[in-house]
Amino acid sequence: MFAIGFDITPVSHEFDDEIQSIIDNKTKPLGALGELEHLAKQIARVLGKDQPKISNPKLLVFAADHGISAFGVSIAPSEVTTQMVVNFINGGAAINVFCRQVGFDLEVIDCGILKPLEGVDGIIDQRLGAGTAPIHRQAAMPLKSVMQGMEMARERVEYHHQQGCNLIALGEMGIGNTSSAAAIMATLMEMDCIDCVGRGTGIDADTLKHKQTLVEQALHIHESELTDPYNILACLGGFEIVQMTGAMLAAAERNMLVIIDGFIATAAALLAVKINPNVRDYMIFGHQSDERGHCLMMEHLHARPLLKLDMRLGEGSGAALSLPIIQAAAAFYNEMASFSDAGIEI
Structure with a gap:
């Protein structure tokens, strides 16, 4: 019997460095948000690096x-x-x-x-x-x-x-x-x-x-x-x-x-x-x-x-x-200030 096929596009890693830079330049020490940072990166890969938002879950x-x-x-x-x-x-x-x-x-x-x-x-x-x-x-x-x-x-x-x-x-x-x-x-x-x-x-x-x-x-x-x-x-x-x-x-x-x-x-x-x-x-x-x-x-x-x-x-x-954890990961990625936005020099 013919099996149903699913045409799934592989998640792109083209913008990984840019996404990681956005995360790293938030007003926090590197990696300080732990698993939320990995989750935010996944969300940005799938939904897009520019203001990815969860809609109508x-x-x-x-x-x-x-x-x-x-x-x-x-x-x-x-x-x-x-x-x-x-x-x-x-x-x-x-x-x-x-x-x-x-x-x-x-x-x-x-x-x-x-x-x-x-x-x-x-x-x-x-x-x-x-x-x-x-x-x-x-x-x-x-x-x-x-x-x-x-x-x-x-x-x-x-x-x-x-x-x-x-x-x-x-x-x-x-x-x-x-x-x-x-x-x-x-x-x-x-x-x-x-x-x-x-x-x-x-x-x-x-x-x-x-x-x-x-x-x-x-x-x-x-x-x-x-x-x-x-x-x-x-x-x-x-x-x-x-x-x-x-x-x-x-x-x-x-x-x-x-x-x-x-x-x-x-x-x-x-x-x-x-x-x-x-x-x-x-x-x-x-x-x-x-x-x-x-x-x-x-x-x-x-x-x-x-x-x-x-x-x-x-x-x-x-x-x-x-x-709520997933929404928090998207929210910090989208809304948290960067060091330059906040005028913080490190």
Whole structure:
């Protein structure tokens, strides 16, 4: 089957010296703003060196169910996915609170929860099915669903781009999705399953061992099919992971910054980078999750998280909390006086 292509322009380094000079000549000691300086340089590379500004930031939460959740890998049943989606729509979840606090516009996308929320306002319908198949028994979805999900994500990102958005953040909701993410991690990073599978929603030691066994089974039965990112998604992915992957690639294609959230979103980032390595330079990593394996993912991607708060909630919560830091980096670059502006001689 023909794979969807993403035409992502490599981030230019042509003006790196000029950007660095602007940063270095602000009224501060060299390097005194630490990671904010690296972040400002990335923002200027992507959005332009002359007054780069974050406009109309949008946080997209992709929701879907996973067949493996029916086999005892989580403390919560699949029905909780739908219940949390309703909570998002009603404004009562952590992500709602954080988005209101920092000024993120939140959008909730149904990629394939078990039952559609008919007649409910405030949710975008991009359903690929009623949850995936259990990955330890069969492929999660047909390859055509991967392609369809990628195209849906691209269309949604294009809509926001047309509305003047130049930064999106990505979050997710899906009981069982840490199992899929761990399987994807183990495949792409060629690691043992035990180093990738974590406690997710807070499972006990026996449940963790069971979860590791099921993920190992998934990797074994699909071993011959795990030949490229699209087939990996078809065999091991979730409908929300497919669309997050597509959204990352589509945003980079439109020269937009992308904030990556935690473990699930970073699994999608691994896939996106495998599909088109140029996407990596558009990614900002909001935080380092407390989920087992996330720090290893970050090291693999040479990523430096903006926050490390021992969070493992998902929903895009870490990505949301990072927005003020990103805005601060752009603001100091644009507004802070230079030594010559301030009449300071050193």
